[in-house]
Amino acid sequence: MPRQNGYHVAILGATGAVGEQMLKMLDLVKFPISQLTLLSSARSSGKQVEFQGNTYTVQEAKPESFEGVDIALFSAGGSISKQFAKEATDRGAIVIDNTSAFRMDPDVPLVVPEVNADDLHNHNGIIANPNCSTIQMVVVLEPLRQQLGLQRVVVSTYQAVSGAGQAAIDELTTQSTQMLNGEEPVANVLPVKGADKHHPIAFNALPQIDVFQENGFTFEEMKMINETKKILHLPLLPVAATCVRLPIVTGHSESVTVHLSQAATREQVKAILEEGPGITVQDQPEEQVYPTPLASVGHPDVFVGRIRQDMDDPQVFHMWVVSDNLLKGAAYNSVQIAQELIKRELV
Ligand code: NAP
Numbered sequence: 001m002p003r004q005n006g007y008h009v010a011i012l013g014a015t016g017a018v019g020e021q022m023l024k025m026l027d028l029v030k031f032p033i034s035q036l037t038l039l040s041s042a043r044s045s046g047k048q049v050e051f052q053g054n055t056y057t058v059q060e061a062k063p064e065s066f067e068g069v070d071i072a073l074f075s076a077g078g079s080i081s082k083q084f085a086k087e088a089t090d091r092g093a094i095v096i097d098n099t100s101a102f103r104m105d106p107d108v109p110l111v112v113p114e115v116n117a118d119d120l121h122n123h124n125g126i127i128a129n130p131n132c133s134t135i136q137m138v139v140v141l142e143p144l145r146q147q148l149g150l151q152r153v154v155v156s157t158y159q160a161v162s163g164a165g166q167a168a169i170d171e172l173t174t175q176s177t178q179m180l181n182g183e184e185p186v187a188n189v190l191p192v193k194g195a196d197k198h199h200p201i202a203f204n205a206l207p208q209i210d211v212f213q214e215n216g217f218t219f220e221e222m223k224m225i226n227e228t229k230k231i232l233h234l235p236l237l238p239v240a241a242t243c244v245r246l247p248i249v250t251g252h253s254e255s256v257t258v259h260l261s262q263a264a265t266r267e268q269v270k271a272i273l274e275e276g277p278g279i280t281v282q283d284q285p286e287e288q289v290y291p292t293p294l295a296s297v298g299h300p301d302v303f304v305g306r307i308r309q310d311m312d313d314p315q316v317f318h319m320w321v322v323s324d325n326l327l328k329g330a331a332y333n334s335v336q337i338a339q340e341l342i343k344r345e346l347v
């Protein structure tokens with residue numbers, strides 16, 4: 001039975017781009033909250049945050065901060081998750097972690113509720129929320145996997161700067177003004193915080209998200225490849241990804257090419273996607289109806305359009321997949337996981 005008086009929820013990283021949206025999503029779904037604890041670094045400690053008519057004071061995260069917490073939503077970066085996850089679970093909290101710290105750990109379920117909610121039953125205190133680019137793609141792949149089978153996936157992403165946090169949003173704004181004023185853009189954050197060299201993102205496209213691996217793929221690309229296989233329970237599925245950052249504030253877009261296990265028609269694929277949970281099909285190209293990142297902002301769904309059969313292979317389909325990276329890609333997916341835990345009496 002869900003608890004009548006609700007749950008003690010903590011947000012670690014409450015003052016960040018994702019943390020802010022977590023609060024909005026908890027409010028949107030009317031999450032049953034008995035107590036709310038907002039945590040950050042010492043920098044934001046003491047900051048006041050409004051939620052559902054009450055004012056909360058953000059506190060610096062400490063191990064004791066998780067005393068009595070039922071559900072801890074983590075979104076402060078991988079090293080902070082590693083520092084605090086055990087502190088939280090030892091105190092009885094279930095951690096829903098938005099970072100890559102535990103995603104590929106075989107003991108940690110990696111969950112997109114529309115795809116693999118049953119994996120939640122295997123949790124040992126920590127549940128991982130996948131990378132935003134992975135989430136919106138697997139929501140679309142799963143109904144195709146179920147009905148037509150998957151043989152291969154090739155994706156190119158067009159990612160917004162909010163995926164790289166508040167500092168990247170600020171950098172795009174500042175650089176855009178600088179360039180429109182004819183000044184030299186100052187780059188400090190992208191493509192990777194703390195790198196030796198930075199590139200301007202304003203009026204640009206950066207074919208690097210996160211750090212390069214020895215195989216020439218970036219870590220973001222490897223996250224998409226490895227996480228997709230884990231979530232779909234298809235360890236041998238060939239997946240190739242190219243991840244690109246664009247000067248868009250919010251809304252990730254993806255050009256996805258899916259090789260199905262059998263031939264299908266465009267109408268069949270469209271009908272399957274229209275029935276898919278969490279998907280909104282926007283596909284009337286003759287009327288200029290297709291998803292765009294700007295229109296996706298503030299909506300929890302994954303949008304799909306431009307569905308086309310390949311010119312040479314009737315088993316291959318191309319499509320355009322868009323979602324608000326801070327919502328379904330991060331905050332909303334985490335809150336959905338928390339709702340599923342309650343529904344399945346796992347908390
Ligand atoms: P952000 O805007 O930079 O916010 C970072 C948050 O973490 C702030 O609340 C910050 O608090 C807090 N923080 C930083 N250092 C901390 C520390 N030592 N102890 C406690 N809190 C600390 O970043 P964001 O975009 O919200 O992303 C945060 C993390 O979420 C990322 O690093 C990533 O791991 C994950 N993320 C996941 C996805 C996804 O694809 N699912 C998407 C985006 C982000 P202060 O205000 O005190 O600095």
Ligand code: 3JN
Nearest residue numbers: 078098099100101131159163164209
């Ligand atoms: O860049 C994006 O659009 C998504 C970025 C997500 C991100 C940013 C910093 C660290 C992650 C993530 O969730 O994969 C991480 C991380 O935890 O590795």
